[in-house]
Amino acid sequence: MFMLHLNACGLINGYRIVWKTLKFVCESKVNSTLCIPNVMAPLRVLVTGAAGQIGYAIVLQIAKGDVFGRNTPVFLVLLDLPSMATVLEGVQYELQDCALANLLGVECVTTEREAFTDIDYAFLVGGLEQVVAKSQKSKTAQCY
Structure with missing residues (x-):
């Protein structure tokens, strides 16, 4: 052997x-x-809000192997709002430029139906745009 x-x-x-x-x-x-x-068998991992600052940081850590291990190949599914599609494609290109060893591929989607199909893990990251004039009560109401 x-x-x-x-x-x-x-x-x-x-x-x-x-x-x-x-x-x-x-x-x-x-x-x-x-x-x-x-x-290891490849994992299909979804990250919502991937075009934002927190989502971007998480995506890089997953792709480097810091989350699931260096011997686990991952396929990333990036989900965000349709208005953020161009930013999402920018994140995809940056990940591809990194040439990370266990990153099998990246898919950018803007609908939940596509995103949640056949995934193994999901990181649900999202936030609200900062608006100065809103009160705390209206921000809380928008979250729930």
Whole structure:
């Protein structure tokens, strides 16, 4: 029995980029070789309010592997209001530019039906726009 490490890599503008490291445990038999992947199953993770400051910070921590572990691949689903769609796409491009090892992909959605389909975990982050003229009572009423 031996451990085999495979790197999926490519060249971008002359730089070698390694974006995936797969570990295989191989066991040789008489006429065949059996290889079993030694990585966690990918998780589909939803973050609501991802275009905001708190959502942006959480998304980066999840993508780096600080939340579910460095060996757990994640696919992020980012949800926000339709008016924030361009900001959401900016977050998506920034995550893709980071070339994080366990980030499988990013999907930006603006409807709850799309967002909550087949997810494993959800981070429900959201807030209200700051309006100076509102009283505390009207802010509380808007929250509930």
